[in-house]
Amino acid sequence: MFKKIILATTGSPASFGAARVAFDMAKRYGSEVTIFHVLGVPTKAFSHVVNDVRTGEEVEVDADYLAWVEEELKTTYAKQFAGAENAKIVLATGMPPREILREARSQDADLIVMGASSGDSAKYQRGYPGSTLQKVAKAARCPVLTVHRESASYWGGFSNILFGTDFSKQATSAFKFALNTARELDCDLTIFHALDISGKVLDQDQIEEQLIVARKRIRATYVPQMGDFKNFDIEVWEGAPYVEIVKLAREKQVDLIVMAHHAHELDAEKAKIGSTVEQVIVRANCPVVSVSKPDKV
Amino acid sequence: MPEGILCNKTPIKTDEQLKLVLSDSRGTKYYAEMLELEVDSDALWALIQKTMKSRTKTWFEICAHCGLCANSCFLYQVNGRIPQQVPSYKIQSTLGEIVKKKGKVTNEFMRHCMDVAWSQCTCCNRCGMYCPHGIDMGVMFGYLRGLLYSQGFVPWELKIGSGMHRVYRAQMDVTTEDWVETCEWMAEETEEEWPGLEIPVDKQNADIMYTCNAREPKHYPEDVAEAAILFHVAGENWTVPSEGWEQTSLSMFAGDWECCKDNVQNVYDAIERLNPKRATGTECGHAHRATVIEGPYWTGRPDGLPPVPYIHYVEWLAEALRTGKLKIDPAKRIKEPVTLQDSCNYVRNQGLKDVTREIISYIVEPGYFVEMSPTKEHNYCCGGGGGFNGIGMYREQRNVALRTKMDQILDTGCKLVIAPCHNCWDAIRDLEEEYEIGIRWSFLKPLIIGMLDVPEHMLPKDEE
Numbered sequence: 001m002f003k004k005i006i007l008a009t010t011g012s013p014a015s016f017g018a019a020r021v022a023f024d025m026a027k028r029y030g031s032e033v034t035i036f037h038v039l040g041v042p043t044k045a046f047s048h049v050v051n052d053v054r055t056g057e058e059v060e061v062d063a064d065y066l067a068w069v070e071e072e073l074k075t076t077y078a079k080q081f082a083g084a085e086n087a088k089i090v091l092a093t094g095m096p097p098r099e100i101l102r103e104a105r106s107q108d109a110d111l112i113v114m115g116a117s118s119g120d121s122a123k124y125q126r127g128y129p130g131s132t133l134q135k136v137a138k139a140a141r142c143p144v145l146t147v148h149r150e151s152a153s154y155w156g157g158f159s160n161i162l163f164g165t166d167f168s169k170q171a172t173s174a175f176k177f178a179l180n181t182a183r184e185l186d187c188d189l190t191i192f193h194a195l196d197i198s199g200k201v202l203d204q205d206q207i208e209e210q211l212i213v214a215r216k217r218i219r220a221t222y223v224p225q226m227g228d229f230k231n232f233d234i235e236v237w238e239g240a241p242y243v244e245i246v247k248l249a250r251e252k253q254v255d256l257i258v259m260a261h262h263a264h265e266l267d268a269e270k271a272k273i274g275s276t277v278e279q280v281i282v283r284a285n286c287p288v289v290s291v292s293k294p295d296k297v
Numbered sequence: 298m299p300e301g302i303l304c305n306k307t308p309i310k311t312d313e314q315l316k317l318v319l320s321d322s323r324g325t326k327y328y329a330e331m332l333e334l335e336v337d338s339d340a341l342w343a344l345i346q347k348t349m350k351s352r353t354k355t356w357f358e359i360c361a362h363c364g365l366c367a368n369s370c371f372l373y374q375v376n377g378r379i380p381q382q383v384p385s386y387k388i389q390s391t392l393g394e395i396v397k398k399k400g401k402v403t404n405e406f407m408r409h410c411m412d413v414a415w416s417q418c419t420c421c422n423r424c425g426m427y428c429p430h431g432i433d434m435g436v437m438f439g440y441l442r443g444l445l446y447s448q449g450f451v452p453w454e455l456k457i458g459s460g461m462h463r464v465y466r467a468q469m470d471v472t473t474e475d476w477v478e479t480c481e482w483m484a485e486e487t488e489e490e491w492p493g494l495e496i497p498v499d500k501q502n503a504d505i506m507y508t509c510n511a512r513e514p515k516h517y518p519e520d521v522a523e524a525a526i527l528f529h530v531a532g533e534n535w536t537v538p539s540e541g542w543e544q545t546s547l548s549m550f551a552g553d554w555e556c557c558k559d560n561v562q563n564v565y566d567a568i569e570r571l572n573p574k575r576a577t578g579t580e581c582g583h584a585h586r587a588t589v590i591e592g593p594y595w596t597g598r599p600d601g602l603p604p605v606p607y608i609h610y611v612e613w614l615a616e617a618l619r620t621g622k623l624k625i626d627p628a629k630r631i632k633e634p635v636t637l638q639d640s641c642n643y644v645r646n647q648g649l650k651d652v653t654r655e656i657i658s659y660i661v662e663p664g665y666f667v668e669m670s671p672t673k674e675h676n677y678c679c680g681g682g683g684g685f686n687g688i689g690m691y692r693e694q695r696n697v698a699l700r701t702k703m704d705q706i707l708d709t710g711c712k713l714v715i716a717p718c719h720n721c722w723d724a725i726r727d728l729e730e731e732y733e734i735g736i737r738w739s740f741l742k743p744l745i746i747g748m749l750d751v752p753e754h755m756l757p758k759d760e761e
Binding site: 105 | 319320322323482486489515516517518519689727
């Protein structure tokens with residue numbers, strides 16, 4: 001299920017965590033990995049003059065420049081490249097999220113791996129609100145694995161998956177992905193729902209009633225889909241969902257969190273508040289996979 | 298060396314030659330070859346005799362050298378009001394001299410003409426409005442560009458630009474397959490949020506055919522998706538052609554007349570093939586000028602009109618809002634000071650000033666719209682028109698030119714600028730990058746999508 005992985009990277013230190021996971025998956029699961037780098041945003045004419053995404057400088061994209069960028073990436077990831085047989089570098093110019101989506105579509109990729117906020121320079125935000133990750137996660141047909149922090153608990157491979165559900169349509173796809181991954185890689189799977197009580201003062205009986213309902217709902221919705229898969233347990237409690245998910249992941253030493261990503265407002269101001277999955281991404285100690293479409297799960 | 302390998306009198310006609318010229322970083326070798334390029338005076342004079350008609354001759358004769366055009370030119374104003382920037386001087390000292398000397402001019406002089414034609418005039422046509430005799434030096438510079446192009450004296454980027462049009466029939470290397478695939482991709486990406494949305498390619502007898510700018514499929518395909526969303530919500534029976542979808546014309550900026558005609562013919566052929574009732578294009582100024590205003594003459598249409606009514610996107614939008622096909626949620630209207638850039642190519646040159654303002658009246662809370670000064674048909678060029686934005690060699694001059702628009706925007710006190718033209722949009726982006734005055738800018742499409750009052754049945758079904 002991880003045949004083709006695209007590592008979308010700026011090549012900056014903030015992307016090293018994502019690179020580590022992508023290369024490790026390539027070695028462990030025999031995936032093909034494409035190191036995909038959008039080197040600049042076109043400024044004028046035929047895309048030959050771009051603002052370099054790392055320096056912000058205006059540069060001319062010619063054979064020399066491309067060779068130089070490729071060399072830089074090879075040096076950056078020298079260690080990882082050493083053992084990876086199925087790795088290649090693809091360079092592009094354009095708006096990063098758009099080009100990442102284009103590459104994923106043309107390769108029919110199974111997974112996009114990226115950092116969450118590596119090099120989001122102001123240059124390519126201008127006129128186009130929303131972060132690269134938000135745009136990719138919203139539109140990608142395949143799951144998007146994000147590594148924001150240096151994945152303290154990630155030792156290689158996945159063995160313990162946490163699936164956080166809000167019972168949405170997208171969560172159905174996210175669940176399938178979590179289950180299939182758990183099956184294929186022989187992982188433990190925790191299905192978790194946090195009853196959102198943030199900012200509310202609720203009667204305790206009411207809370208407990210809702211917890212029972214949620215637990216029943218998980219049993220009715222997800223358990224029948226699991227067939228002979230038995231390595232799962234179910235957890236339900238109340239709190240601020242992102243906090244509870246991060247806490248539970250830490251407690252259980254989870255190495256992969258799977259959640260739904262909802263298509264929502266890309267307006268920079270509104271998006272700042274962030275959905276639960278975005279909050280989890282920036283806080284979790286392990287990779288987070290967001291799923292919004294049913295195609296590649 | 299009369300003809301260079303990269304810089305010569307022959308248009309780029311093959312992908313091979315296109316890649317060869319493109320691979321010459323910053324046109325270094327191209328411009329070096331230009332220093333040696335021979336002027337074929339006989340051919341130049343023959344071309345002038347064949348193409349310079351009575352209007353241009355009359356304009357040269359009746360110019361009273363009164364200098365009233367000086368202040369009308371933003372490049373004169375922003376460049377220290379030097380006499381060399383007076384429009385009448387600029388054209389008399391270039392095209393005027395070539396004509397006087399019957400084409401017997403030097404290589405050095407031709408290069409000087411190139412500098413003036415592409416870095417001292419954006420063909421915004423504002424001078425023509427202020428000249429007591431109605432002499433339009435923008436039109437004359439357009440003509441001069443054609444003469445210069447025929448002799449190979451054209452900026453590197455524009456030689457490539459018209460080459461792109463010749464090879465790909467688009468200003469960028471977007472093939473028919475790329476284009477159709479992009480339409481499929483965008484329909485797929487958008488349909489989840491807009492159930493039932495389609496991007497119909499090559500549909501016969503649609504009510505309206507949509508054309509765009511190759512920049513959109515190449516880099517900003519969401520623009521195609523946005524157009525589709527608005528057509529979808531408006532319930533429009535629309536289509537895009539698989540061939541003849543590219544409406545822009547860098548060849549017009551380059552002065553490549555043969556290619557200009559071919560571009561437009563290609564679009565008209567699509568109209569003839571698909572037989573739509575009307576056509577419209579994206580939020581682009583020069584594309585509209587090329588296809589709708591100049592195009593009928595280039596292609597020799599006797600009525601001076603495109604094969605079917607070809608309206609600008611702002612006309613379609615205004616109509617859709619006026620007739621209630623698109624409804625704006627009053628609560629979502631713009632409630633901050635906002636100003637509007639007038640695209641020279643369809644406001645000054647076609648008179649659509651009231652159309653854009655009608656749109657403003659629907660989407661901006663009363664009291665928040667601030668006009669630039671001067672405004673409407675008197676508004677200044679964005680600073681990057683006529684190809685100026687895209688020419689590396691004249692980047693510095695272009696950046697100076699942006700100051701006029703910057704001052705106009707600063708004077709409005711607005712932080713949001715609506716720019717329904719690709720070229721203006723680019724220029725305003727660049728001016729923010731260059732001068733950092735803290736503004737945002739936008740096309741109309743995304744703004745309107747954000748404030749639509751969408752009928753219930755068009756919304757995606759509840760998620761649970």
